[in-house]
Structures are given as C-alpha cells and as structure tokens.
Amino acid sequence: MTKIALVTGGTRGIGASISQKLKSSNFKVIANYASNDEAAKSFSEEFGIEVMKWDVSDHNDCKEFIDKIYEQHTSIDVLVNNAGITRDAPLHKMNLENWQKVIDVNLNSVFNMTSLVINKMRENNFGRIIHISSVNGQKGQFGQTNYAATKSALIGFSKSLALEGAIKGITSNVICPGYINTEMVSAIREDILKSIIDTIPNKRLGEAEEVAEMVDYLVSEKASYVNGSTFSINGGLWMD
Numbered sequence: 001m002t003k004i005a006l007v008t009g010g011t012r013g014i015g016a017s018i019s020q021k022l023k024s025s026n027f028k029v030i031a032n033y034a035s036n037d038e039a040a041k042s043f044s045e046e047f048g049i050e051v052m053k054w055d056v057s058d059h060n061d062c063k064e065f066i067d068k069i070y071e072q073h074t075s076i077d078v079l080v081n082n083a084g085i086t087r088d089a090p091l092h093k094m095n096l097e098n099w100q101k102v103i104d105v106n107l108n109s110v111f112n113m114t115s116l117v118i119n120k121m122r123e124n125n126f127g128r129i130i131h132i133s134s135v136n137g138q139k140g141q142f143g144q145t146n147y148a149a150t151k152s153a154l155i156g157f158s159k160s161l162a163l164e165g166a167i168k169g170i171t172s173n174v175i176c177p178g179y180i181n182t183e184m185v186s187a188i189r190e191d192i193l194k195s196i197i198d199t200i201p202n203k204r205l206g207e208a209e210e211v212a213e214m215v216d217y218l219v220s221e222k223a224s225y226v227n228g229s230t231f232s233i234n235g236g237l238w239m240d
C-alpha cells in the first residue's frame with residue numbers, strides 16, 4: 001500500500017527537495033507550507049505534489065488539517081518536521097517577538113505535528129519521524145541563540161520519542177544540515193556568508209538534495225534499526 005509522507009515547510013528549500021525525493025520513492029507526499037502561495041502553486045504544478053497551507057506553530061490549525069488528511073487517508077506513515085525560520089540577532093539586540101516566533105515555528109510546531117500523528121502511528125505499529133535540526137544546534141552560532149536553542153531541543157525531543165516509539169515500530173531521528181544552498185542561507189550578508197564558507201572544510205555550501213537522500217534512507221523500511229540517531233551533513237564544519 002502507498003505510504004503517506006507529510007513534510008512541513010515542504011514546498012521550498014530543503015523541504016522541497018525532501019518532498020520530491022520521497023515522491024520519487026513512491027510515497028504519496030503532502031507538502032505543508034505557511035505563506036508563499038505562489039511558490040507552493042508552482043511547486044505543486046511542476047512536481048505533481050499535493051500542497052496544504054497552514055501554520056504549524058498553531059496547534060488548532062495543525063489539528064484541523066491533520067484531521068482532514070485522516071479523512072482521506074488511513075495513516076500518516078512519515079512525518080518530516082522540516083519547517084523552520086531564522087530571526088538572527090545577537091542576544092543583546094534580540095527582542096521578545098523574535099525569540100518567541102522562532103521558538104513557536106521551529107520547536108512548538110514539532111510538538112503540535114508529532115503529537116497529532118503519533119497515536120495513529122502507534123495503532124499502525126509503523127512510523128518514521130525525521131526532525132530537521134541544524135549544525136548550529138550542535139555547535140551554536142553568533143546571532144542565533146533563538147534558532148540554536150530550538151535546533152538543539154529537537155535532538156532531545158527526538159531521542160526521547162525514539163525511546164517511546166521503538167516498541168511500536170516507530171523511529172525518530174534527527175538530521176543536522178550545515179549551510180545548504182537555500183534562500184535561508186542566501187539571506188546571510190554576503191561577506192559574512194563568504195567567511196562562513198571559508199571555515200567549511202569542503203569549501204562549499206551543501207545541496208538540499210544531499211539532505212533529501214538521507215531522509216529517503218531513514219524513512220525506508222530498511223532503516224528500522226536506526227532510531228534515536230543524529231546525522232550531520234555539513235561538509236566537515238562540525239564533527240559530532
């Protein structure tokens with residue numbers, strides 16, 4: 001039977017590559033997005049992937065749309081918690097709004113989404129949950145106390161969930177991408193980005209497809225014994 005994969009923030013950047021890759025591996029993919037209707041429409045038309053708009057930081061929205069998915073499908077087999085934003089500033093310049101927004105979108109969303117799919121996964125004795133963290137959740141980054149806090153939190157969340165789901169055929173794993181060639185990274189000031197790339201042993205940005213390949217493996221049946229792990233894809237920027 002065709003398995004259903006739900007990818008948050010799945011129409012742009014790393015999420016878009018994950019959606020495409022899982023579709024090519026014969027999943028029925030639903031790509032969630034929050035705001036950019038135009039990008040979502042052209043993504044959906046180009047790749048034949050269903051898109052659904054809602055705010056993953058809003059618990060009621062998540063419930064409404066996940067219920068809709070369950071009206072049409074008996075299961076959500078794969079959840080990729082990919083949606084994330086940055087609001088970079090050193091802490092002495094960071095306001096409460098930019099702290100809270102990042103916590104809501106990057107971390108509270110993961111509670112919302114995962115808690116709403118976990119019971120059916122437990123009933124089905126199958127589930128694959130992937131959390132997209134970041135190298136900066138592992139090593140920290142100047143200007144990212146908010147973002148790094150959320151990205152390291154995903155590692156603790158995932159390991160705990162891995163313990164809870166193991167007996168029910170559910171795995172939970174984290175991928176920590178480094179600096180990937182996406183709009184999020186291109187938004188970094190050019191001179192700062194250049195100095196970051198200089199510190200990457202592989203001397204280049206990663207590609208979203210390189211992250212998607214890892215997701216594709218981790219959600220497969222073959223990966224049933226990979227649980228509670230954290231995978232780095234960062235060109236050697238941080239070895240952990």
Ligand code: CAA
Binds near residue numbers: 178189
């Ligand atoms: N370490 C130490 N000091 C630093 C520093 C660093 N890495 N970066 C900047 N500083 C210092 C500067 O030298 C400067 O010092 P002076 O005032 O004495 O000259 C001071 O801090 C202020 O620096 P900025 O001018 O850069 O400060 P700003 O407020 O204009 O900008 C910032 C702050 C927006 C955080 C900017 O530094 C920045 O964009 N940094 C990169 C952050 C980053 O890597 N974000 C990743 C986004 S992509 C992503 O998150 C995806 C992923 O998962 C990897």
